[in-house]
Amino acid sequence: xxxPFDKLKATAKKxxxxxxxxxxxxxxxxxxxxSSSADGVESHGMNRIPRFAEYVGKGWVNVNGRPELIRAKxxxxxYDGHLGIGITNAxxxxxxxxKLAEVHGIGLVALKNTTHWMRGGTYAWKIAExxxxxxxxxxxxxxxxxxxxxxxxxxxxxFCIAIPREDGQIVVDMAMSQYAYxxxxxxxxxxxxxxxxxxxxxxxxxxxxxxAIEDSMRILPTGYWKGSSLAIALDLAAAAISNGxxxxxxxxxxxxxxxxxxxxxxxxxxxxxxEKSDIxxxxxxxxxxxxxxxxxxxxxxxxxxxxxxxxxxxxxxSEGVNVDDSIWEQVCALADGKTLSGRIE
Amino acid sequence: xxxPFDKLKATAKKxxxxxxxxxxxxxxxxxxxxSSSADGVESHGMNRIPRFAEYVGKGWVNVNGRPELIRAKxxxxxYDGHLGIGITNAxxxxxxxxKLAEVHGIGLVALKNTTHWMRGGTYAWKIAExxxxxxxxxxxxxxxxxxxxxxxxxxxxxFCIAIPREDGQIVVDMAMSQYAYxxxxxxxxxxxxxxxxxxxxxxxxxxxxxxAIEDSMRILPTGYWKGSSLAIALDLAAAAISNGxxxxxxxxxxxxxxxxxxxxxxxxxxxxxxEKSDIxxxxxxxxxxxxxxxxxxxxxxxxxxxxxxxxxxxxxxSEGVNVDDSIWEQVCALADGKTLSGRIE
Numbered sequence: 001x002x003x004p005f006d007k008l009k010a011t012a013k014k015x016x017x018x019x020x021x022x023x024x025x026x027x028x029x030x031x032x033x034x035s036s037s038a039d040g041v042e043s044h045g046m047n048r049i050p051r052f053a054e055y056v057g058k059g060w061v062n063v064n065g066r067p068e069l070i071r072a073k074x075x076x077x078x079y080d081g082h083l084g085i086g087i088t089n090a091x092x093x094x095x096x097x098x099k100l101a102e103v104h105g106i107g108l109v110a111l112k113n114t115t116h117w118m119r120g121g122t123y124a125w126k127i128a129e130x131x132x133x134x135x136x137x138x139x140x141x142x143x144x145x146x147x148x149x150x151x152x153x154x155x156x157x158x159f160c161i162a163i164p165r166e167d168g169q170i171v172v173d174m175a176m177s178q179y180a181y182x183x184x185x186x187x188x189x190x191x192x193x194x195x196x197x198x199x200x201x202x203x204x205x206x207x208x209x210x211x212a213i214e215d216s217m218r219i220l221p222t223g224y225w226k227g228s229s230l231a232i233a234l235d236l237a238a239a240a241i242s243n244g245x246x247x248x249x250x251x252x253x254x255x256x257x258x259x260x261x262x263x264x265x266x267x268x269x270x271x272x273x274x275e276k277s278d279i280x281x282x283x284x285x286x287x288x289x290x291x292x293x294x295x296x297x298x299x300x301x302x303x304x305x306x307x308x309x310x311x312x313x314x315x316x317x318s319e320g321v322n323v324d325d326s327i328w329e330q331v332c333a334l335a336d337g338k339t340l341s342g343r344i345e
Numbered sequence: 346x347x348x349p350f351d352k353l354k355a356t357a358k359k360x361x362x363x364x365x366x367x368x369x370x371x372x373x374x375x376x377x378x379x380s381s382s383a384d385g386v387e388s389h390g391m392n393r394i395p396r397f398a399e400y401v402g403k404g405w406v407n408v409n410g411r412p413e414l415i416r417a418k419x420x421x422x423x424y425d426g427h428l429g430i431g432i433t434n435a436x437x438x439x440x441x442x443x444k445l446a447e448v449h450g451i452g453l454v455a456l457k458n459t460t461h462w463m464r465g466g467t468y469a470w471k472i473a474e475x476x477x478x479x480x481x482x483x484x485x486x487x488x489x490x491x492x493x494x495x496x497x498x499x500x501x502x503x504f505c506i507a508i509p510r511e512d513g514q515i516v517v518d519m520a521m522s523q524y525a526y527x528x529x530x531x532x533x534x535x536x537x538x539x540x541x542x543x544x545x546x547x548x549x550x551x552x553x554x555x556x557a558i559e560d561s562m563r564i565l566p567t568g569y570w571k572g573s574s575l576a577i578a579l580d581l582a583a584a585a586i587s588n589g590x591x592x593x594x595x596x597x598x599x600x601x602x603x604x605x606x607x608x609x610x611x612x613x614x615x616x617x618x619x620e621k622s623d624i625x626x627x628x629x630x631x632x633x634x635x636x637x638x639x640x641x642x643x644x645x646x647x648x649x650x651x652x653x654x655x656x657x658x659x660x661x662x663s664e665g666v667n668v669d670d671s672i673w674e675q676v677c678a679l680a681d682g683k684t685l686s687g688r689i690e
Contacts, residue, residue: 071618074449075420078618104419106611108451110618133582146638148647153638163581172578174571196551196569204641206541222568224541226519229650232635233517236508236628237478243619246627248634266451266611273416273423273455274588282591283581289593290577293491293498296549302493305574 001328002320008046009034015049015334019056020063025088032087036119037323038316039309043182044119046323050330050340051257052116057339060259061085061115067092070112070243075104078242081114083260087122089114090136090263094123097267098132105272109265112244116258121173123265124162128169133268134162139235140258141250144177144219147228150204152217155247156180157234162306164270165283171306176231178220184210238262346673347665353391354379360394360679364401365408370433377432381464382668383661384654388527389464391668395675395685396602397461402684405604406430406460412437415457415588420449423587426459428605432467434459435481435608439468442612443477450617454610457589461603466518468610469507473514478613479507484580485603486595489522489564492573495549497562500592501525502579507651509615510628516651521576523565529555583607 003011013030021029029052036045055061065084069077077096081089093109100107117123117138127134140155156177163170179198187194188210197206199213199220206220213219221227239246244262245253253260270279293302316322323331330340348356354375361371374397381390400406410429414422422441426434438454445452462468462483472479485500501522508515524543532539533555542551544558544565551565558564566572584591589607590598598605615624638647661667668676675685 073614073617074451076450076613076617104449105421106419106451106453108613133586146635146647148640148642148645149638150641151639153635153647161575161578161582163578163585165581170578170581172571172574174568174575178568178571222571223519223523224567226517226523226567229517230506230519232631232649233506233508233515236510236515236631237506237613239627239631240508240615240624241478241613241618243624246631248631249627268453268582268586269418269421270585272418272421273586279585279588282584282594286577286581286584286591286593290491290498293494294496295493296495297493300493302491302498304577 001323001325003323003328004320005034005038005317008037008321008323011331011335012046012049015053015331018334018337019053021085025063025085028091029085029087032118032122034321036122038313038321040312040316041119041121042322042324043180046331047182047327048116048118049334050327053334053340055115055256055259058256060255065089067111075100075106076108076110079109079111081111083113083115086115086117086258090117090123090265091126093263093265094126094134094136094267097265098127098130101132101267101269105269107267108241110238110242110244111263111265112242113260114263115261117263119173120158120175121160121162121171124160124173125169125171127265127267128162128164128171131164131270133164133270134160135266135268136160136264137234137238138258138263139238139245139247139250139261142247143181144221144228144231146232147221147225150200150218154228154231155235157231157238157247159230159234163283165287166280167284168310169306170283170287170304171309174222176221176227176234178222178227181214181219184214184219188214238264346668346670348668348673349665350379350383350662353382353666353668356676356680357391357394360398360676363679363682364398366430370408370430373436374430374432377463377467379666381467383658383666385657385661386464386466387667387669388525391676392527392672393461393463394679395672398679398685400460400601400604403601405600410434412456420445420451421453421455424454424456426456428458428460431460431462431603435462435468435610436471438608438610439471439479439481439612442610443472443475446477446612446614450614452612453586455583455587455589456608456610457587458605459608460606462608464518465503465520466505466507466516469505469518470514470516472610472612473507473509473516476509476615478509478615479505480611480613481505481609482579482583483603483608484583484590484592484595484606487592488526489566489573489576491577492566492570495545495563499573499576500580501564502576502592504575504579508628510632511625512629513655514651515628515632515649516654519567521566521572521579523567523572526559526564529559529564533559583609
């Protein structure tokens with residue numbers, strides 16, 4: 001169904017207040033979850049609120065946890081997230097990275113012991129909207145086979161990079177799997193094949209049949225061996241820099257998705273070596289040339305990453321946000337102070 | 346043919362001296378080109394020496410160019426490479442990034458107006474071998490269609506990340522195309538299909554026929570839209586941070602591969618927030634678990650990125666390095682003070 005953004009956010013906020021979040025936390029989380037859905041990332045927007053409620057109930061997310069500064073060195077800081085709310089922990093660290101970049105040109109914040117940050121791109125978008133180049137990544141529990149293996153052995157460890165462009169931020173938010181499990185379900189329920197092969201079936205054949213991949217649990221790393229290699233490297237780097245858990249530590253704890261994970265936030269001042277007007281003009285020139293590349297299908301012009309999201313956001317804000325009926329029902333129930341029973345989506 | 350490493354390096358060094366490089370430059374470049382071949386990256390090792398000679402001859406590489414500090418801010422520095430030798434410019438900047446990281450925890454060096462750095466992974470390997478986490482990338486001229494386009498419109502902009510592990514560095518060195526053009530040629534000449542689709546044929550069909558992709562020039566971004574998005578973002582970020590050329594500026598100049606390009610070098614102190622012994626033990630634990638993931642084929646155990654390179658290096662150093670016959674002939678000719686005529690490989 002379609003729900004106006006303000007109603008979506010207000011309902012989510014009530015749900016979060018009922019889960020024990022403070023006024024400020026609830027306001028922030030409601031805004032981020034509603035905004036992710038408005039941007040078209042429903043899987044990590046409103047859809048995640050029931051699971052967040054479940055995690056709070058199980059004690060996997062501690063709504064009283066706050067990021068604590070553990071150590072600092074020059075342009076870098078290390079925080080313990082105390083299993084607090086993933087969104088507010090990560091936003092805090094993104095802000096700190098920008099403060100450090102303001103002084104040092106580049107700033108790095110390494111957050112350990114935090115929880116699911118929901119839509120990965122949130123923080124790179126925020127950094128770009130604040131005028132900095134943002135790079136961030138996370139390690140997750142294992143959900144994807146390493147290249148050459150047939151069992152899940154590495155996280156899909158999303159990597160994000162964002163460039164502040166006043167005419168529209170350029171943002172990449174990419175998991176290391178070709179498709180998320182959520183996406184496989186969407187195609188299967190619609191009776192459709194995937195646009196491109198997304199994993200292996202039980203016989204080890206590359207397939208575009210979403211159900212066969214859900215059965216085998218052998219989702220495909222993006223770019224085959226490349227996504228697998230980058231995924232394990234991002235895991236190791238996040239755990240090393242933050243002095244936090246690596247993916248296999250999370251597997252051993254088995255406390256749900258991303259509980260106790262490590263996250264890295266890097267902000268870079270894009271104007272420290274060039275004039276802002278020159279840099280912005282270069283960005284606009286490059287994006288315009290990329291977008292004018294000859295399209296395969298004239299009805300689908302080439303777009304740089306982030307541009308379609310901005311169009312989608314505008315549409316959602318004026319016409320309402322698409323929300324899955326069952327999710328909306330659950331969020332409304334939480335807003336009414338009810339607890340969810342049965343399987344959490 | 347197989348050539349002992351020392352002979353390979355000595356011959357390359359003579360060739361570089363004949364091209365006008367200083368003793369120190371020739372020593373460094375010979376070591377890097379020979380080492381890349383020893384590591385199995387022949388395409389960007391010995392194979393590139395004839396093209397380097399061509400670029401020096403055309404004035405696209407200025408052997409007298411040296412990196413010049415343009416501006417600095419805190420943990421970040423900006424250099425103009427003055428179209429000097431790509432390898433020595435990049436090594437200098439990687440060293441500077443580590444010096445900055447020593448003081449500030451993280452260091453960033455943005456290099457503009459430089460030339461082809463040959464094997465991208467060289468600098469991340471170097472940073473990891475020196476005990477830092479390394480991240481580096483470059484923008485190149487357009488050689489790959491953006492996703493949704495059928496004409497080359499973005500570079501394959503290699504991205505590298507390396508983690509220092511005393512039991513073997515973990516290094517990812519990935520171009521944003523699924524296969525390099527050089528690799529397509531290797532498969533075509535061997536009469537083989539690619540292991541996985543690597544581009545589109547002239548009719549727009551995804552294909553594993555290397556010759557069909559060479560004809561269409563529609564190489565595939567790794568992970569389809571993902572590699573395309575990351576490629577344009579890396580281009581914009583490199584040009585913005587370094588205040589240098591973006592990919593389309595290089596296209597307009599049309600001075601060969603990577604001439605005038607922008608490069609980013611980031612070094613991070615991996616032990617600033619944790620004890621070195623704890624971090625190394627976590628890395629070893631995680632890598633061991635990844636490597637023990639159940640293999641599809643027991644003869645091909647899972648390996649983390651970099652591990653196979655180290656095995657290959659050991660073998661090359663003890664048994665000799667594989668070099669293409671024609672390339673070896675050309676490098677020997679350059680070492681004898683001859684000039685190359687005809688088509689440069």
